[in-house]
Amino acid sequence: MAQATTKGASETKKQVSQSYWSLVWWKFKKNKTAVVGGIILIVFYLCFVGLAEFLAPYSLERRSNYTEAPPQIIRFIDAQGKFHLRPFVYGLEKHIDQETRKRTFKEDPSRVYPIYFFVRREPYKLFGLFPTDIHLFGVDESDPAASIFIMGTDSNGRDYFSRILYGGRLSLMIGLLGQFLTLLLGCVLGVISGYYGGATDMFVQRTTEFLNAFPDIPLFMALAAAIPKHWSPVTVYFMLTIILAFVRWGGLARQVRGLILSLREREYVLAARSAGASDARLMFRHLLPGTMSHVIVIATLSIPGMILSETALSWLGLGLRPPLTSWGVLLQEAGTVYAIRYAPWLLWTIPFLLITILAYNMLGDGLRDAMDPYGGR
Amino acid sequence: MSSGDTLVEVKDLKVEFDVREGIIKAVDGLSLTVKRGRTLGVIGESGCGKSMTARAILNMVPKPGKITGGEILYYRQVGGNGKPLITDVINITKLDPDGELIRQIRGGEIGMIFQEPMSSLTPVYTAGTHINEAVTLHRLIPIRKVGDQLVETIQAHRKVSKQEAREIAIEMLRKVGIPKPEQRVDAYPHQLSGGQRQRVMIAVALSCEPKMLIADEPTTALDVSIEAQILDLMRELQETVDMAIMFITHNLGVIAEMAEEIVVMYMGKQVEQASAVELFYEPQHPYTRALLQSIPHVGKKSRQRLASIAGMVPDPFHLPPGCVFHPRCSSFMPGKCDVIVPGWKQIGPNHWVRCLLYEEV
Numbered sequence: 001m002a003q004a005t006t007k008g009a010s011e012t013k014k015q016v017s018q019s020y021w022s023l024v025w026w027k028f029k030k031n032k033t034a035v036v037g038g039i040i041l042i043v044f045y046l047c048f049v050g051l052a053e054f055l056a057p058y059s060l061e062r063r064s065n066y067t068e069a070p071p072q073i074i075r076f077i078d079a080q081g082k083f084h085l086r087p088f089v090y091g092l093e094k095h096i097d098q099e100t101r102k103r104t105f106k107e108d109p110s111r112v113y114p115i116y117f118f119v120r121r122e123p124y125k126l127f128g129l130f131p132t133d134i135h136l137f138g139v140d141e142s143d144p145a146a147s148i149f150i151m152g153t154d155s156n157g158r159d160y161f162s163r164i165l166y167g168g169r170l171s172l173m174i175g176l177l178g179q180f181l182t183l184l185l186g187c188v189l190g191v192i193s194g195y196y197g198g199a200t201d202m203f204v205q206r207t208t209e210f211l212n213a214f215p216d217i218p219l220f221m222a223l224a225a226a227i228p229k230h231w232s233p234v235t236v237y238f239m240l241t242i243i244l245a246f247v248r249w250g251g252l253a254r255q256v257r258g259l260i261l262s263l264r265e266r267e268y269v270l271a272a273r274s275a276g277a278s279d280a281r282l283m284f285r286h287l288l289p290g291t292m293s294h295v296i297v298i299a300t301l302s303i304p305g306m307i308l309s310e311t312a313l314s315w316l317g318l319g320l321r322p323p324l325t326s327w328g329v330l331l332q333e334a335g336t337v338y339a340i341r342y343a344p345w346l347l348w349t350i351p352f353l354l355i356t357i358l359a360y361n362m363l364g365d366g367l368r369d370a371m372d373p374y375g376g377r
Numbered sequence: 378m379s380s381g382d383t384l385v386e387v388k389d390l391k392v393e394f395d396v397r398e399g400i401i402k403a404v405d406g407l408s409l410t411v412k413r414g415r416t417l418g419v420i421g422e423s424g425c426g427k428s429m430t431a432r433a434i435l436n437m438v439p440k441p442g443k444i445t446g447g448e449i450l451y452y453r454q455v456g457g458n459g460k461p462l463i464t465d466v467i468n469i470t471k472l473d474p475d476g477e478l479i480r481q482i483r484g485g486e487i488g489m490i491f492q493e494p495m496s497s498l499t500p501v502y503t504a505g506t507h508i509n510e511a512v513t514l515h516r517l518i519p520i521r522k523v524g525d526q527l528v529e530t531i532q533a534h535r536k537v538s539k540q541e542a543r544e545i546a547i548e549m550l551r552k553v554g555i556p557k558p559e560q561r562v563d564a565y566p567h568q569l570s571g572g573q574r575q576r577v578m579i580a581v582a583l584s585c586e587p588k589m590l591i592a593d594e595p596t597t598a599l600d601v602s603i604e605a606q607i608l609d610l611m612r613e614l615q616e617t618v619d620m621a622i623m624f625i626t627h628n629l630g631v632i633a634e635m636a637e638e639i640v641v642m643y644m645g646k647q648v649e650q651a652s653a654v655e656l657f658y659e660p661q662h663p664y665t666r667a668l669l670q671s672i673p674h675v676g677k678k679s680r681q682r683l684a685s686i687a688g689m690v691p692d693p694f695h696l697p698p699g700c701v702f703h704p705r706c707s708s709f710m711p712g713k714c715d716v717i718v719p720g721w722k723q724i725g726p727n728h729w730v731r732c733l734l735y736e737e738v
Binding site: 267270275279288289290 | 435437440475480482485496497499500501510511514528587
């Protein structure tokens with residue numbers, strides 16, 4: 001009897017009604033595609049932004065004598081067909097093509113370099129804070145000829161895998177940072193435009209139309225060309241982020257404005273006003289939160305556009321410039337017939353870019369379905 | 378009546394909407410007085426300007442509406458606690474609609490409850506947050522409001538801890554009769570029932586102990602049992618804090634119960650004003666009579682049709698000449714009512730009417 005009562009009591013306590021976000025999470029979890037997208041993104045951001053130094057066997061600018069070397073395949077079974085528990089790579093051997101006089105490298109099965117994990121190599125700071133020199137993997141460097149280029153090298157003999165890792169950091173962060181700025185601009189201007197209406201609305205909306213009507217690439221080119229050449233790469237990077245955000249806030253501002261136009265007629269706005277709330281308070285404390293679910297979805301779905309814009313700009317040579325390395329910069333090196341013919345491994349950037357963008361779209365679609373209260377299924 | 382009794386005086390108020398088709402006179406020359414601690418009822422059909430009057434008192438007339446004439450005087454008493462009482466007269470119509478002073482009056486001194494409890498609370502904030510917000514906005518002049526730290530701003534003014542701020546909210550919820558206020562303080566609007574939401578609204582409006590409460594059809598969306606509870610609650614609270622109420626409704630039963638004095642409005646004009654008893658027992662204006670006849674009565678013969686007012690509310694752009702009510706009036710006098718605009722005439726010690734029946738023309 002006593003047991004039954006306690007059980008009943010604990011059950012009533014559990015009966016808390018679900019908040020909006022827990023409902024969203026519950027619905028989101030059921031969408032496997034979206035969850036996969038989310039996990040991919042978490043892993044990517046962790047690997048590229050957080051742990052690039054740790055995962056990369058070499059530093060960004062470390063050059064070797066092996067220029068345009070093909071990827072060294074990680075093997076477990078050697079030429080004799082013997083299985084090794086410790087993976088290894090073959091050494092690289094120089095060949096000179098007698099006809100074209102071109103230097104190429106080939107794997108040499110006679111030289112075996114076992115891969116060691118958690119090796120001490122070049123020092124770096126983990127997350128920019130903790131000085132350490134441990135890298136995930138590497139080969140024994142007591143032999144100067146030893147190397148591990150799992151995705152080959154570029155024309156300067158730099159490890160392409162390391163460069164993709166470091167490049168991903170900038171490309172992924174520019175998406176986030178740029179989107180953050182876009183959100184800021186879009187939300188503030190959208191709310192103001194929708195709330196005040198009239199001339200303010202007119203001005204903001206015509207500005208967004210103007211920006212939308214402008215062809216993207218020429219506008220980017222003009223703005224990017226305005227960045228002085230002598231600025232430091234980091235400044236250029238932030239300028240580029242600002243430019244991307246500046247061009248792209250329009251769409252978001254329009255959506256926010258549309259939502260605010262309907263929300264501002266709600267009674268709770270009047271009620272808050274009658275309680276003495278100021279315009280600014282009404283706009284940013286009572287109206288803006290109502291648009292958040294929508295804004296989050298739009299933001300998620302437009303980050304890929306941001307990343308692609310950066311890539312496109314850098315590819316055109318207008319965005320980031322070496323020594324800054326982003327995926328766009330890497331692709332620029334790969335963007336020649338020569339590269340495709342003789343060093344196809346330089347295209348390794350593309351799958352990473354594709355997966356990132358796919359993952360964002362998967363996540364965004366999932367969020368949209370999860371956050372739509374009317375989307376019954 | 379001494380002026381110390383008067384809290385809000387509306388004089389010849391005109392609110393107009395300038396729309397493409399022309400000008401709508403939402404409120405046309407309305408005058409009324411709200412006395413301290415008393416209840417004034419305002420009744421009339423939908424669209425007769427009741428709510429617009431209420432909004433005008435808080436200087437919240439929605440665009441494209443404008444207060445085009447008259448004045449609203451708010452008699453603000455400063456002092457007390459041993460100091461002599463000084464009455465400041467503030468003309469609300471002259472204030473900047475988003476200025477500091479009107480924002481202090483809104484909520485702080487004149488609270489308002491709305492018709493729709495379902496949508497009067499911001500969906501993203503809990504009941505407690507709503508109450509704290511109102512309190513925060515009106516304790517002295519707010520210093521800086523930083524983001525979500527509502528509770529912290531109260532601390533700055535009143536030296537109360539976060540826990541105490543929460544207790545204020547709980548206390549308010551308890552006052553308005555919400556069960557388990559300790560739990561409900563953290564409930565979001567969608568977790569509350571309609572009656573509870575309306576109670577939270579009342580708690581928000583009362584949390585700053587306003588001198589006057591404007592209740593704009595506060596029980597229309599509620600069922601009768603909750604309606605009765607809310608009305609009881611309002612009366613109870615009125616007694617304890619000595620607050621004036623301006624009660625706006627089109628429900629004659631409710632107003633009979635609540636108001637001491639009643640103003641009847643038709644097409645932006647007041648047509649009759651009397652004490653509640655007099656108005657219900659001796660209505661003088663044909664419109665008031667017609668309104669009272671159209672209440673269904675229990676016990677009438679079931680075959681009898683319910684009386685209704687003939688005709689339709691006139692098109693606001695083409696108001697009839699003379700008395701605006703004449704096309705629907707049962708005592709219509711041809712040649713008089715459609716020509717002469719009736720004046721505001723006192724016909725009893727506390728009874729005014731706007732009708733040519735009581736004027737010698």
